[in-house]
């Protein structure tokens with residue numbers, strides 16, 4: 001645990017020039033953290049929160065209580081483009097000013113509902129689960145501002161602060177982690193979420209091996225020599241990122257092994273494997289939202305050579321044909 005000084009009901013001062021602002025989300029993860037840095041009367045905000053009036057009001061209240069003047073932000077840095085972190089970027093910029101920084105790989109288009117449907121069907125999902133998945137989707141809104149400065153790997157100076165920007169893809173293609181070496185702080189975005197690991201998805205616009213990228217990023221995060229860890233969700237903590245990175249790695253390795261047990265000699269679609277995984281875990285029905293996550297594990301197992309994708313779906317390499325369902 002750390003010591004935080006209350007500024008207002010959703011904002012705390014953690015250290016000189018470092019504030020945490022808690023913003024509400026509309027779903028099962030209840031809150032996201034934004035962090036505000038102050039140096040010589042200049043302000044930089046890390047993450048903007050969800051695009052909702054409730055979240056914008058909560059942010060406005062906190063910034064006022066801290067003493068940020070109208071249009072007083074110099075910079076708005078987005079750790080990644082997921083809607084809980086970047087959704088309000090355009091609105092925050094228009095109220096509070098500041099240039100917006102995001103890693104170039106964070107600027108990819110989100111798929112439309114029609115593209116999501118095509119993708120899920122191609123992965124074997126149909127009928128009720130498909131309808132349920134599409135019912136929860138909305139057409140992508142362009143929440144990002146038009147002008148964005150590319151946030152590249154390397155040193156980033158802000159007043160008295162000096163950050164090393166580290167590209168940590170996996171959870172999101174353009175996710176960055178910020179290491180303030182002199183103060184021994186690390187802003188870990190969604191790289192580490194205690195007690196659970198963040199999700200890693202392979203979606204309709206998927207490329208490469210996101211889970212493989214995440215595992216590599218996680219190992220690198222665990223080696224960052226910082227004391228104070230400032231995550232995107234949950235309370236900051238002292239003691240460095242090592243243990244949380246190891247826990248997340250163990251979680252992902254178990255998950256990959258579990259998915260691997262659902263693949264045998266008989267080719268099956270990705271959605272059939274999601275259903276088998278639900279059965280192995282003793283759940284009555286598979287959740288359509290799991291498709292992208294299971295697919296990330298399958299793509300990773302394929303990259304490792306443990307399974308292959310053939311006409312009828314995923315099958316284990318070098319095993320005898322299974323007994324079927």
Ligand SMILES: [Zn+2]
Nearest residue numbers: 082084190232
């Ligand atoms: Zn998040």
